[in-house]
Amino acid sequence: MNNDSPLKAIMVVTVTALVCSVLVTVAAVTLRPIQRAYEDLERIRFIVRVSGLSESVETMSDLEVIGAFQDLEIRLVDLDRGAFDSSNNPDTFDAREAATEPQFRVAIPAELDVASLGTRSSLETVYLLRDGETLQRVILPIHGQGMWSTIYGFLALESDLNTIAALTISEQGETPGIGDVILNPEWQARWQGRRLYDEQRSLRFRISREVVAANTEDASYHVDGLAGATVTLNGVMNLMRYWFGPHGYSRFLQNLSETEGS
Amino acid sequence: MMRARQALLNPLIDENPVTLHILGICSAVAISNSLYSALVMSVALTSVLVFSNVVISMIRRHLPSSVRIIVQMTIIASGVIVVDELLRAFAPEIAQTLSVFVGLIITNCIVLGRAEAFATQHGVALSFLDAIGNGLGFSLILISVAIIRELLGTGSLLDVGIFKPVSEGGWFEPNAFFMLPPSAFFIIGGIIWAVRSWKKEQVESPEFEPISVAELESD
Ligand SMILES: Cc1cc2nc3c(=O)[nH]c(=O)nc-3n(C[C@H](O)[C@H](O)[C@H](O)COP(=O)(O)O)c2cc1C
Numbered sequence: 193m194n195n196d197s198p199l200k201a202i203m204v205v206t207v208t209a210l211v212c213s214v215l216v217t218v219a220a221v222t223l224r225p226i227q228r229a230y231e232d233l234e235r236i237r238f239i240v241r242v243s244g245l246s247e248s249v250e251t252m253s254d255l256e257v258i259g260a261f262q263d264l265e266i267r268l269v270d271l272d273r274g275a276f277d278s279s280n281n282p283d284t285f286d287a288r289e290a291a292t293e294p295q296f297r298v299a300i301p302a303e304l305d306v307a308s309l310g311t312r313s314s315l316e317t318v319y320l321l322r323d324g325e326t327l328q329r330v331i332l333p334i335h336g337q338g339m340w341s342t343i344y345g346f347l348a349l350e351s352d353l354n355t356i357a358a359l360t361i362s363e364q365g366e367t368p369g370i371g372d373v374i375l376n377p378e379w380q381a382r383w384q385g386r387r388l389y390d391e392q393r394s395l396r397f398r399i400s401r402e403v404v405a406a407n408t409e410d411a412s413y414h415v416d417g418l419a420g421a422t423v424t425l426n427g428v429m430n431l432m433r434y435w436f437g438p439h440g441y442s443r444f445l446q447n448l449s450e451t452e453g454s
Numbered sequence: 455m456m457r458a459r460q461a462l463l464n465p466l467i468d469e470n471p472v473t474l475h476i477l478g479i480c481s482a483v484a485i486s487n488s489l490y491s492a493l494v495m496s497v498a499l500t501s502v503l504v505f506s507n508v509v510i511s512m513i514r515r516h517l518p519s520s521v522r523i524i525v526q527m528t529i530i531a532s533g534v535i536v537v538d539e540l541l542r543a544f545a546p547e548i549a550q551t552l553s554v555f556v557g558l559i560i561t562n563c564i565v566l567g568r569a570e571a572f573a574t575q576h577g578v579a580l581s582f583l584d585a586i587g588n589g590l591g592f593s594l595i596l597i598s599v600a601i602i603r604e605l606l607g608t609g610s611l612l613d614v615g616i617f618k619p620v621s622e623g624g625w626f627e628p629n630a631f632f633m634l635p636p637s638a639f640f641i642i643g644g645i646i647w648a649v650r651s652w653k654k655e656q657v658e659s660p661e662f663e664p665i666s667v668a669e670l671e672s673d
Contacts, residue, residue: 215536226543
């Protein structure tokens with residue numbers, strides 16, 4: 193066939209597109225499990241970092257991180273009931289995937305959707321650190337919309353289920369040098385010791401650039417904002433508002449503090 | 455035999471894609487501050503180049519000129535995606551460091567350049583050798599730049615201390631400038647100057663004749 197006939201051009205383009213898409217698909221699908229293993233390991237590293245099990249997660253080998261992770265109890269939480277769920281396997285459950293599956297997908301009512309999530313999974317995986325029987329820390333996955341990207345992280349609470357033990361951001365795509373200051377360890381360290389709820393159990397925690405006098409009641413609920421990253425920080429504040437509000441972990445935390453009674 | 459040798463060896467120095475054709479500078483500048491990134495990038499680019507040159511050479515007799523470039527780009531892009539997926543699976547840390555620059559191999563002019571200039575006109579075996587040669591030519595420059603930058607910027611190579619920095623009680627003052635992208639321009643410029651002083655035939659004839667002051671005054 194003549195190389196310059198339109199028919200030949202269409203044929204060559206079609207065949208190339210088909211062959212290339214098969215190649216790319218096969219590569220993506222077959223390599224996905226291996227990539228997944230690495231991502232799981234990364235996630236475990238972030239969880240161990242906020243668990244307080246180790247001082248320096250950065251210098252730990254993969255095996256040491258996995259070893260430390262074994263000390264945590266993995267549970268699924270049914271957010272609406274505010275109670276542990278025992279009908280699904282917490283080791284294999286993936287809340288991010290579940291948020292798209294009809295069986296687990298929960299639409300978030302618009303007036304409660306302060307973190308612009310749209311939907312979430314009805315179950316979330318949480319991690320408990322115990323010393324014998326007594327609860328030491330609870331590690332909760334959180335996420336929400338930043339300026340350009342969805343920000344994912346983990347918040348660890350002390351045994352009173354109200355005081356923040358540590359925050360870490362595990363994934364974000366904010367502007368390097370502007371919005372990604374939320375990765376700054378010094379800023380994250382300022383979260384430690386801050387409290388979420390006041391005596392009436394309303395969320396009093398705030399991130400803002402207001403000047404709050406140190407050692408006051410207000411300061412214990414307050415994390416400083418960062419200049420130039422107001423949009424990203426509003427996103428972080430909104431996700432805190434969502435995840436520790438009525439549609440998030442609020443009920444679970446209340447129930448847990450009653451049963452664990454610390 | 456002669457042509458095979460030429461295809462393989464000429465791109466190393468005499469027709470080096472970076473220093474003679476000034477191609478592929480973007481990634482050479484961006485990721486040459488560490489030798490390890492440079493090595494991985496070299497392997498990634500060479501693999502894509504071999505893949506695209508071989509495939510395009512195989513179908514060269516069936517390439518309608520009207521859709522030639524887009525078909526070549528599709529093949530190159532597929533190769534880049536596969537390499538990117540492989541890196542993410544087997545070298546995830548380095549894949550994160552290289553980030554967009556693996557994807558940007560698609561726009562690296564060396565790849566499309568060799569496809570257009572060589573693979574569409576030569577057999578599979580020669581195109582394969584040409585790809586290896588150009589891959590090595592690019593790698594040679596990238597790795598040289600990376601060695602200079604990492605050594606002068608940090609005092610070590612591949613995390614092995616070579617010069618002991620002052621901060622650890624040694625004598626070497628690491629020069630942070632070498633960790634910044636602009637330093638690569640100076641180093642590549644220096645390499646081009648050195649190669650062209652050695653191989654005078656690479657010096658391009660000036661695009662216009664400079665007018666001498668004497669000439670201006672005589673008018
Ligand atoms: C290209 C570009 C990227 C930006 N990226 C971010 C970002 O990732 N996060 C953020 O909070 N602000 C970002 N900003 C700045 C915001 O538009 C806004 O000016 C800033 O958040 C206001 O902060 P301020 O009230 O502390 O000055 C970006 C601005 C530009 C021009």
